[in-house]
């Protein structure tokens with residue numbers, strides 16, 4: 205797993221490194237060397253380096269010097285003369301580079317800038333880094349659209365300029381990078397909100413030899429999960445099993461209005477590997493589910509007048525749930541009174557429980573001002589996995605806004621710390637999904653935007669429940685198991701997009717591709733571990 209840091213954590217890390225004897229000035233030299241080495245990978249003969257007023261620009265000035273020494277023609281485009289640069293470290297390296305064989309262009313017109321970029325093989329964007337905040341000001345608000353319009357190959361330094369390194373939000377405009385060379389550790393904003401759209405491929409410069417020894421001296425906002433970290437989940441099925449010992453899931457879902465949600469979640473749980481999956485749904489939709497899923501037993505639960513769980517549902521659901529290795533509750537249930545009752549009954553049981561969709565909205569209705577105010581309502585000894593998207597997460601914390609990865613992680617932590625249980629996980633879904641536990645927050649590989657389709661979350665909930673059900677002897681952490689499920693879901697998105705076309709994927713497509721997705725994830729893990737060469741098949745390993 206690879207750490208992802210907040211801007212504050214990066215600053216603290218730089219302080220730790222400085223205490224260990226490597227100054228910030230030296231770090232800037234290493235950052236510039238890293239940028240130059242990344243730039244040289246494309247063998248450019250002409251490079252334009254756009255620099256700003258701060259230390260991000262400093263990295264660019266150092267890279268300019270190195271590239272010029274390698275016989276690359278370098279044009280540095282600066283808003284001011286080197287002597288007028290405000291950040292002292294950056295001013296120092298700018299003055300030094302000014303005395304070398306580089307062409308410095310101060311305050312060019314739009315046309316001049318366009319011409320320079322048109323002649324270059326590569327543009328290095330060292331305008332703004334972690335120090336950027338507020339509204340983009342001139343001249344950068346003028347430079348950035350000129351760059352983007354010409355669509356050159358762009359290497360951004362640390363973060364694409366214009367992107368908030370913490371939130372990933374682009375308020376006004378942002379450099380569209382081909383690649384981003386980030387320093388010490390990726391910043392959270394590269395994975396949040398608009399980050400993935402603008403950052404391109406992300407490469408990380410370690411800069412400091414003993415980075416592994418000091419990086420744990422600061423907290424990590426999150427950790428990226430690579431397929432290789434999930435290798436233990438790709439074991440083949442043992443011979444000596446039966447359908448129950450493989451793991452069983454009770455899917456408590458559906459209503460007269462939303463029978464499909466129950467069908468999709470149940471089928472996904474089975475495709476994810478559970479040996480026995482049953483559905484407990486309101487009697488109003490039971491026959492529909494029976495007809496759609498011949499392999500799945502359906503337990504009739506008393507309905508209310510609208511076809512949702514009724515007053516007698518809690519007892520019937522909890523009795524049925526006793527026999528299962530995992531219960532998934534929520535897809536399509538509505539928030540009728542009987543549903544709220546069912547959710548509260550299941551929370552009191554000691555079976556591993558996944559709460560999704562309307563089960564989360566039922567939970568939010570329990571309390572005023574956020575469920576973290578009354579953690580006794582959801583604190584339990586058995587595993588509890590909540591799978592909210594941003595709106596559901598916001599409801600759970602009393603309607604405080606959840607808009608991006610950073611705020612989703614913060615909201616998840618509020619829920620987790622209030623409960624204080626190692627067996628509770630929040631899978632905060634979004635374009636990038638965070639899997640948060642009390643100890644750590646994981647970022648599994650995100651899927652394609654094709655996953656933004658109705659019912660896709662029901663499929664993920666099924667994959668999570670199916671995976672939990674199989675984890676009889678699993679020693680944890682639950683974060684990793686949920687990260688595995690999210691990764692498989694992401695791969696279903698890629699597999700479906702390549703089969704049906706990016707815009708044509710619908711949630712039911714994802715379900716039948718769960719097996720393919722597991723194979724793709726396993727291949728990717730073996731590839732990361734160096735067991736598979738590019739293009740070879742799993743069977744050859």
Ligand SMILES: NC(=O)C1=CN([C@@H]2O[C@H](COP(=O)(O)OP(=O)(O)OC[C@H]3O[C@@H](n4cnc5c(N)ncnc54)[C@H](O)[C@@H]3O)[C@@H](O)[C@H]2O)[C@@H](O)CC1
Nearest residue numbers: 228231232257258259260332333334335336337339341362
């Ligand atoms: N501090 C360190 O130890 C290291 C820092 N490094 C680099 O330093 C960067 C951070 O440097 P700084 O903290 O100087 O900040 P930046 O260089 O990212 O930006 C600060 C500058 O941008 C200007 N600015 C801020 N908001 C603006 C806006 N809305 N419109 C126009 N201009 C705006 C400010 O006037 C300020 O001069 C990192 O991203 C990284 O690239 C690296 O050199 C590695 C070591």
Ligand SMILES: Nc1ncnc2c1ncn2[C@@H]1O[C@H](COP(=O)(O)OP(=O)(O)O)[C@@H](O)[C@H]1O
Nearest residue numbers: 593634635651652653655656658659660661662
């Ligand atoms: N832009 C996106 N890129 C990648 N994945 C996405 C994107 N938008 C949504 N997703 C994923 O799709 C799923 C949607 O879940 P959810 O919002 O609960 O859908 P539904 O309620 O319709 O089932 C989540 O797993 C989420 O992470």
Ligand SMILES: [K+]
Nearest residue numbers: 332361363365
């Ligand atoms: K930048």
